[in-house]
Amino acid sequence: MPIPRAVLDQLKQIIPPLNGSLHKGQSGRVGVLGGALDYTGAPFFAAISALRIGADLSHVICSPTAAQAIKSYSPDLIVHPILREDSSHDKVRGELDSLLSRLHVLILGPGLGREDYMQSYAKLALSLARSRAMFVVLDADALWMVGQDISLVKGYRRAVVTPNVVEFKRLSEQVGVDKDVPQRERSQEVSKRLGGVVVLEKGKTDLIAIDTTGEAASLEESKISGEHEAGKVKVKEVLEVDVEGGLKRCGGQGDILSGTVGAMLAWGKCYEDGAFGDQNIPASRLPVLAAVGGSMVTRTASRRAFQKQGRGVVTEDMIPEIGPSFGEVFGAEFQGGEKGRL
Amino acid sequence: MPIPRAVLDQLKQIIPPLNGSLHKGQSGRVGVLGGALDYTGAPFFAAISALRIGADLSHVICSPTAAQAIKSYSPDLIVHPILREDSSHDKVRGELDSLLSRLHVLILGPGLGREDYMQSYAKLALSLARSRAMFVVLDADALWMVGQDISLVKGYRRAVVTPNVVEFKRLSEQVGVDKDVPQRERSQEVSKRLGGVVVLEKGKTDLIAIDTTGEAASLEESKISGEHEAGKVKVKEVLEVDVEGGLKRCGGQGDILSGTVGAMLAWGKCYEDGAFGDQNIPASRLPVLAAVGGSMVTRTASRRAFQKQGRGVVTEDMIPEIGPSFGEVFGAEFQGGEKGRL
Numbered sequence: 068m069p070i071p072r073a074v075l076d077q078l079k080q081i082i083p084p085l086n087g088s089l090h091k092g093q094s095g096r097v098g099v100l101g102g103a104l105d106y107t108g109a110p111f112f113a114a115i116s117a118l119r120i121g122a123d124l125s126h127v128i129c130s131p132t133a134a135q136a137i138k139s140y141s142p143d144l145i146v147h148p149i150l151r152e153d154s155s156h157d158k159v160r161g162e163l164d165s166l167l168s169r170l171h172v173l174i175l176g177p178g179l180g181r182e183d184y185m186q187s188y189a190k191l192a193l194s195l196a197r198s199r200a201m202f203v204v205l206d207a208d209a210l211w212m213v214g215q216d217i218s219l220v221k222g223y224r225r226a227v228v229t230p231n232v233v234e235f236k237r238l239s240e241q242v243g244v245d246k247d248v249p250q251r252e253r254s255q256e257v258s259k260r261l262g263g264v265v266v267l268e269k270g271k272t273d274l275i276a277i278d279t280t281g282e283a284a285s286l287e288e289s290k291i292s293g294e295h296e297a298g299k300v301k302v303k304e305v306l307e308v309d310v311e312g313g314l315k316r317c318g319g320q321g322d323i324l325s326g327t328v329g330a331m332l333a334w335g336k337c338y339e340d341g342a343f344g345d346q347n348i349p350a351s352r353l354p355v356l357a358a359v360g361g362s363m364v365t366r367t368a369s370r371r372a373f374q375k376q377g378r379g380v381v382t383e384d385m386i387p388e389i390g391p392s393f394g395e396v397f398g399a400e401f402q403g404g405e406k407g408r409l
Numbered sequence: 410m411p412i413p414r415a416v417l418d419q420l421k422q423i424i425p426p427l428n429g430s431l432h433k434g435q436s437g438r439v440g441v442l443g444g445a446l447d448y449t450g451a452p453f454f455a456a457i458s459a460l461r462i463g464a465d466l467s468h469v470i471c472s473p474t475a476a477q478a479i480k481s482y483s484p485d486l487i488v489h490p491i492l493r494e495d496s497s498h499d500k501v502r503g504e505l506d507s508l509l510s511r512l513h514v515l516i517l518g519p520g521l522g523r524e525d526y527m528q529s530y531a532k533l534a535l536s537l538a539r540s541r542a543m544f545v546v547l548d549a550d551a552l553w554m555v556g557q558d559i560s561l562v563k564g565y566r567r568a569v570v571t572p573n574v575v576e577f578k579r580l581s582e583q584v585g586v587d588k589d590v591p592q593r594e595r596s597q598e599v600s601k602r603l604g605g606v607v608v609l610e611k612g613k614t615d616l617i618a619i620d621t622t623g624e625a626a627s628l629e630e631s632k633i634s635g636e637h638e639a640g641k642v643k644v645k646e647v648l649e650v651d652v653e654g655g656l657k658r659c660g661g662q663g664d665i666l667s668g669t670v671g672a673m674l675a676w677g678k679c680y681e682d683g684a685f686g687d688q689n690i691p692a693s694r695l696p697v698l699a700a701v702g703g704s705m706v707t708r709t710a711s712r713r714a715f716q717k718q719g720r721g722v723v724t725e726d727m728i729p730e731i732g733p734s735f736g737e738v739f740g741a742e743f744q745g746g747e748k749g750r751l
Contacts, residue, residue: 118723
């Protein structure tokens with residue numbers, strides 16, 4: 068079941084034009100929160116993928132235990148080692164809020180880990196992002212975090228969760244999805260129980276589901292700015308991305324996905340703010356579009372890297388494939404460089 | 410409005426010859442002051458660009474919080490982690506002065522940040538550089554610094570400031586440019602109010618402006634060494650560099666510019682000191698020439714990297730394009746390698 072042309076046409080509208088009309092930042096300022104003692108590759112993959120799909124600026128907010136390694140992977144990332152285990156909550160709150168004020172999207176989870184202080188800072192960041200009505204992507208141990216307390220994300224329709232098979236199974240149980248719900252309907256049921264949060268269920272094909280017919284979706288706090296009917300218009304939809312991916316499930320591909328979805332949400336924010344485009348697409352539609360676009364490009368990059376590297380493919384091989392994949396999915400003219408024609 | 414041939418001819422005179430006559434250092438010893446907790450890519454981009462356009466040695470003077478990452482980006486940089494938050498001012502003064510004595514130019518700002526101790530050391534470095542009559546480039550948070558206290562740079566005609574759109578707007582207000590001054594004349598007005606400091610206003614096209622008709626330009630301390638009439642000969646000029654750049658405004662391109670302008674100023678210093686050339690070009694002309702040359706090469710590198718990478722271009726992609734861009738702007742024979750003919 069390919070993605071309908073109408074969805075792709077909408078998606079193309081939130082791709083920033085490459086005509087010199089935008090200044091630095093108007094193609095997206097992305098933040099990734101993650102990176103601690105054990106994990107440094109994951110936040111790097113998310114943050115660099117955001118740049119390689121086309122964001123202007125990509126920040127990593129991490130523990131000092133991870134910062135030097137992440138910085139060393141790429142001078143193009145801006146790495147903020149502010150999540151100190153021995154910092155006060157108030158100090159970090161101020162630093163986080165100042166950082167978030169400069170970002171269009173927050174990707175929570177890649178390399179977050181489960182250390183208490185990291186989980187605690189991640190919760191703080193999510194609540195600050197909600198109070199700023201920012202788009203957020205939740206992956207990996209940020210899914211574990213919201214699984215412990217669904218209210219953290221419930222009813223927040225600017226969020227996309229991106230669980231893999233294991234994470235999806237756990238999340239389904241945590242939100243109380245009945246075992247009898249057929250496999251194909253489960254992602255929608257999870258979205259419904261999360262109050263309309265967009266669910267990107269990764270798998271052999273990726274399912275992007277939204278269901279706002281549940282109770283929480285009409286909560287006041289779920290209001291999508293500039294669209295007062297958000298809580299009233301009920302949406303129930305599932306889209307399947309069956310674009311061919313690679314045949315190797317090396318670790319890290321999910322981080323690429325969170326970065327590409329995040330970058331597209333950042334574009335959505337720039338679109339919503341009027342940096343480009345005609346603002347005909349309602350804000351409530353943007354998370355679905357970003358999830359579809361990120362999935363298509365990431366799966367394509369996975370296939371291309373696998374075609375070259377085969378069994379020995381690693382996630383780093385996917386980074387140079389993001390540009391060509393974007394060209395393959397949306398057309399070379401949207402990618403704008405020789406890479407987009409490869 | 411292309412750069413006049415006469416300006417390009419002058420520019421070519423300050424390019425060090427590649428005929429074996431120079432020894433190590435006589436094609437420029439560059440220093441970049443910047444790099445602290447949050448920023449490590451910016452000083453790297455500035456320092457490596459100085460080498461890639463053709464300086465002999467490139468130093469980074471930074472905080473220990475940034476040094477390991479910057480060192481890891483390239484073994485060709487010499488990284489001095491002397492800007493310790495807990496050092497005494499006197500100790501750092503001695504270390505800085507010793508370092509500056511070996512450099513031809515100081516680039517202040519890339520990755521400097523706004524932490525108090527970094528701002529304080531940057532002020533110290535600028536005053537030491539002035540007392541040594543060194544060429545300086547001020548970018549990023551060094552512009553924020555001089556914006557707080559214009560006297561730091563006022564009347565210092567060996568300085569080039571390189572504000573982007575946002576920084577230029579702020580600087581214009583800080584020096585008191587009237588709102589009625591037409592857009593095209595504002596960079597000159599800023600130069601005038603800074604007492605003849607060269608302004609490189611980055612934008613869709615780059616404007617390089619100098620105006621020494623203001624009062625401060627005749628201050629004693631503005632004297633350009635070897636040119637006693639500097640305070641008397643009034644100059645008012647604006648040049649526009651409309652060389653095609655890339656269509657993506659990813660963060661970091663400004664750092665490349667500060668590095669290329671800085672390297673050309675270092676060449677200017679070697680030229681002034683008699684390492685090569687005929688010394689017909691007055692020292693007061695060198696900042697304008699370096700700003701024009703740096704702008705032309707940087708914009709070309711931006712265009713070339715964008716042509717290849719399209720939407721996913723990052724600043725790191727521009728580094729290997731600096732050599733070919735130099736060849737494109739000045740001719741392959743000036744670049745000297747196969748890269749210059751690409």
